[in-house]
Every structure is written in C-alpha cells, then in structure tokens.
Amino acid sequence: MGKIYDVIIIGGGPAGATAGLNLARRGLNVLLLEKKSMPRFKLCGGMITRKTIELAEEIHPGFYSQLEQEGIIENQCLTYLIKTENRNLHTARARHPFVLINREKYDFLWIKSAIQEGVQLKVEKAAKVDFSGCTVVTSSGNTYRGKFILAADGAGSRVRLELARKKVVSPPRSGYAALAVETFVPKVYGSFSDSPELILGLIKDGYAWSFPCSKVQAVGICSAKQKDGRLLKQRLLYLLKSYGVADKNQMKIQASLLPYGDYEPRPGYRNVLLVGDAAGLAEPLLGEGIYFAHASGNMAARAVLESKGIAHACVDLYAGYLGKIISSMRKRLLLRKLTLGLPPFLADKAFSFLLPLIALRLEEKIQGRHGDY
Ligand SMILES: Cc1cc2nc3c(=O)[nH]c(=O)nc-3n(C[C@H](O)[C@H](O)[C@H](O)COP(=O)(O)OP(=O)(O)OC[C@H]3O[C@@H](n4cnc5c(N)ncnc54)[C@H](O)[C@@H]3O)c2cc1C
Numbered sequence: 001m002g003k004i005y006d007v008i009i010i011g012g013g014p015a016g017a018t019a020g021l022n023l024a025r026r027g028l029n030v031l032l033l034e035k036k037s038m039p040r041f042k043l044c045g046g047m048i049t050r051k052t053i054e055l056a057e058e059i060h061p062g063f064y065s066q067l068e069q070e071g072i073i074e075n076q077c078l079t080y081l082i083k084t085e086n087r088n089l090h091t092a093r094a095r096h097p098f099v100l101i102n103r104e105k106y107d108f109l110w111i112k113s114a115i116q117e118g119v120q121l122k123v124e125k126a127a128k129v130d131f132s133g134c135t136v137v138t139s140s141g142n143t144y145r146g147k148f149i150l151a152a153d154g155a156g157s158r159v160r161l162e163l164a165r166k167k168v169v170s171p172p173r174s175g176y177a178a179l180a181v182e183t184f185v186p187k188v189y190g191s192f193s194d195s196p197e198l199i200l201g202l203i204k205d206g207y208a209w210s211f212p213c214s215k216v217q218a219v220g221i222c223s224a225k226q227k228d229g230r231l232l233k234q235r236l237l238y239l240l241k242s243y244g245v246a247d248k249n250q251m252k253i254q255a256s257l258l259p260y261g262d263y264e265p266r267p268g269y270r271n272v273l274l275v276g277d278a279a280g281l282a283e284p285l286l287g288e289g290i291y292f293a294h295a296s297g298n299m300a301a302r303a304v305l306e307s308k309g310i311a312h313a314c315v316d317l318y319a320g321y322l323g324k325i326i327s328s329m330r331k332r333l334l335l336r337k338l339t340l341g342l343p344p345f346l347a348d349k350a351f352s353f354l355l356p357l358i359a360l361r362l363e364e365k366i367q368g369r370h371g372d373y
Pocket of ligand 1: 010011012013014015016033034035036040042043044045046047048124125126127152153154155158180181182220256257258275276277278281282287288289290291293
C-alpha cells in the first residue's frame with residue numbers, strides 16, 4: 001500500500017474531474033480511479049446551460065473558446081419548443097443559447113485539465129471501500145489509501161449503496177430516480193426541428209427530448225414512475241415514428257439511470273463524500289446534471305481543503321455548501337409532482353394553462369446563473 005494520498009476520487013466524470021482539478025491545483029496529492037479508459041462514452045443529451053459555462057469559465061478562463069476550438073460544441077440553439085404529442089405549447093427565442101456538446105470529448109477535456117493540474121489517473125475499477133481505514137480496493141487487486149475519499153461514481157454509485165447499508169445515507173435509485181432511454185439518429189433518417197424540443201405528456205413523471213446535434217439527433221425519454229425499459233423504448237419508438245423515423249433496426253437504443261430527484265441532503269460519512277450523480281444531484285424537473293456535478297465537485301474540494309483534515313467537519317461543511325442546491329431541488333421536485341406527475345391528459349391541461357405564464361421564468365431558471373440555484 002505504502003503511499004497515503006491526500007484524496008482518492010472514484011469516477012472521472014464532470015464531478016470527479018472538477019473536484020480533482022481544484023484539489024490538485026491547491027497542491028494536494030490526488031489519485032483518480034476511473035474504471036473506463038478515457039475518452040469514454042456516456043449516455044447524455046449533451047445540453048449545457050449558461051450557469052455551467054459561467055462555472056467552467058471561473059475555473060478555466062477561456063473555457064468556452066476552447067470548447068469551440070476543439071470541436072466539442074455540436075450546436076448552439078437560440079430557439080426552443082415545448083410541445084405535446086399533438087400540439088405545440090410554447091415556441092420561443094431563448095435569451096441565451098442552449099449549447100449542445102459532445103459528451104465524450106467534453107469529459108475528456110475536463111480529465112485532461114485535471115491531469116495537467118497534477119491529478120494522477122489510474123484506469124481501475126474501485127471494488128470495495130473500507131470506510132474506517134479510508135482505503136479503496138480495486139478489481140485489479142490494488143489497495144490505495146487516502147485521507148479523504150470522494151465518490152463521484154455516477155448514478156448507480158456503489159459507494160452510496162455501501163453507505164446506505166450502514167444507514168447513513170439514503171440508497172441510490174429511490175422512487176424519485178428515473179430510467180432514461182436515448183438514441184442518436186442520423187438526421188437524414190427523419191424530419192427534425194432545428195430547435196431543441198421538450199415533449200410532454202408521453203409518459204407520466206417524465207418527459208421526452210429531441211436535441212439537434214451536428215449530424216445526429218439525440219432523442220430520449222425518461223420517467224420516474226415507469227421504470228420498465230421496454231415500455232420506455234416503446235414510447236421512444238412511437239415518438240421517433242412521429243418524426244418520420246421508420247426503421248428501428250438502424251437504431252441503437254441505450255438505457256441509463258438519471259438521479260432526477262434522488263438527492264441526498266447530507267451526502268457523506270466520516271471522510272467519504274458523495275459527489276455529482278452519486279449524491280443524486282441531477283435537477284428534479286428536467287434532469288440537468290452536468291452543472292450540478294461540476295458545482296458539487298467544487299464544493300466537495302472546498303470542504304476537504306477547509307476541514308483541515310477533520311472528517312466530520314468536512315461532511316458538515318459540504319452539506320452546508322450544498323444547502324441552497326438541495327433546497328432548490330426540493331422545490332423543483334414538488335413542481336414536478338404537480339405537473340409531470342399528473343396523468344398525461346391533466347398534465348396537458350396544466351401545461352397549456354401554466355406555460356404562457358411561467359415559460360420565460362422557467363427558461364431563466366433553467367439557464368440559471370452560477371451560484372444562484
Ligand atoms: C439519458 C440521459 C441524458 C442526460 N442529458 C443531460 C443533459 O442534456 N444535460 C445535463 O446537464 N445532464 C444530462 N444528464 C445527466 C448527466 O449526464 C449526469 O448528471 C452527469 O453525467 C453526472 O456527472 P458525474 O460526474 O456525477 O457522473 P458520470 O458522468 O456518470 O461519471 C461517473 C464516472 O464514474 C465511473 N465509475 C463508476 N463506477 C466506478 C468504479 N467503481 N470505479 C471507478 N470508476 C467508476 C464511470 O465510468 C464514469 O466515468 C443526462 C443523463 C442521462 C442518463
């Protein structure tokens with residue numbers, strides 16, 4: 001075992017990379033364990049908001065230009081559409097573009113930046129965490145020891161599951177979490193809009209999306225109520241048919257978990273913190289998770305730095321920094337229950353009535369400002 005790292009991070013998505021970058025930049029000795037070799041595929045719609053760009057610019061001045069220069073931006077959309085199966089509910093010109101990124105390249109950029117700051121990356125899967133000894137055993141049989149462990153191991157977090165067994169956090173995949181299925185269809189296969197679309201009423205406690213990337217259309221659907229992958233796939237195929245996509249054999253449909261309201265208000269125990277999707281920090285109305293992965297990665301790093309090595313102080317600090325995010329997520333979850341949680345025909349009525357009143361405010365909230373949740 002030998003060396004003791006200041007921090008061991010499990011998972012190299014936006015949450016793990018952001019935490020690692022911040023800690024290494026301040027001189028800490030950071031080991032990041034990622035089970036897949038990077039760049040790796042991650043199922044995602046790839047939409048990032050104004051607050052994400054603001055946060056990223058704060059960490060890397062010039063970030064947006066770098067996204068442009070490295071061909072990571074797939075599309076920048078200034079109009080959007082909210083609709084049901086049968087009619088358009090709201091079309092608008094956005095005040096700020098909705099940016100669609102290539103997720104594989106985006107995550108790779110962050111991991112490269114973390115390495116540049118001094119993070120040591122090992123492509124190994126964390127198989128077991130020993131909370132009392134603060135060690136991680138990997139499936140290749142190596143044992144690593146750290147003063148702190150940050151679990152950024154995504155929506156199905158193994159570490160959260162282990163902590164839930166100790167009854168110190170809630171288990172992942174609670175009733176509020178969603179299953180999402182998505183496919184990337186070559187644009188020429190169907191007749192798609194140039195604007196991102198949000199499709200309501202196709203499924204209870206969820207929604208569908210259709211995002212125009214450069215060559216493909218990202219089309220997906222998620223639901224917290226209906227977690228049967230076959231039914232979601234059926235609804236997705238139905239939606240694709242409405243865009244004129246006929247040949248389902250041409251498409252690879254993939255499924256993944258979306259925490260979507262599955263947040264843990266105090267995501268930590270002793271010197272272990274849960275970050276990003278592992279803490280369930282995807283926004284409960286529309287499932288935006290990239291921003292919250294970066295933001296919680298920042299906060300976890302700050303908590304480690306400010307705790308001066310005292311484990312319980314670190315969890316307290318982290319839970320305190322997350323407080324505003326959790327309270328906003330609580331409100332969004334309630335809004336979801338009152339809208340997307342309704343049976344589809346009632347949801348249609350509720351949205352027809354509500355959208356003209358709240359659309360602008362909703363857009364502002366979704367784009368957000370970094371730090372103002
Ligand atoms: C279908 C779908 C569409 C989405 N669309 C959007 C969108 O358009 N915009 C948006 O903002 N959010 C979107 N999200 C949510 C977003 O993808 C997540 O919130 C975000 O990826 C969370 O980042 P993370 O770093 O916490 O986790 P992840 O990005 O999942 O990274 C976790 C990493 O941990 C690694 N890992 C897991 N277990 C281990 C282990 N045992 N050992 C080592 N490594 C491990 C994984 O390989 C992975 O690289 C979407 C999610 C889904 C499912």
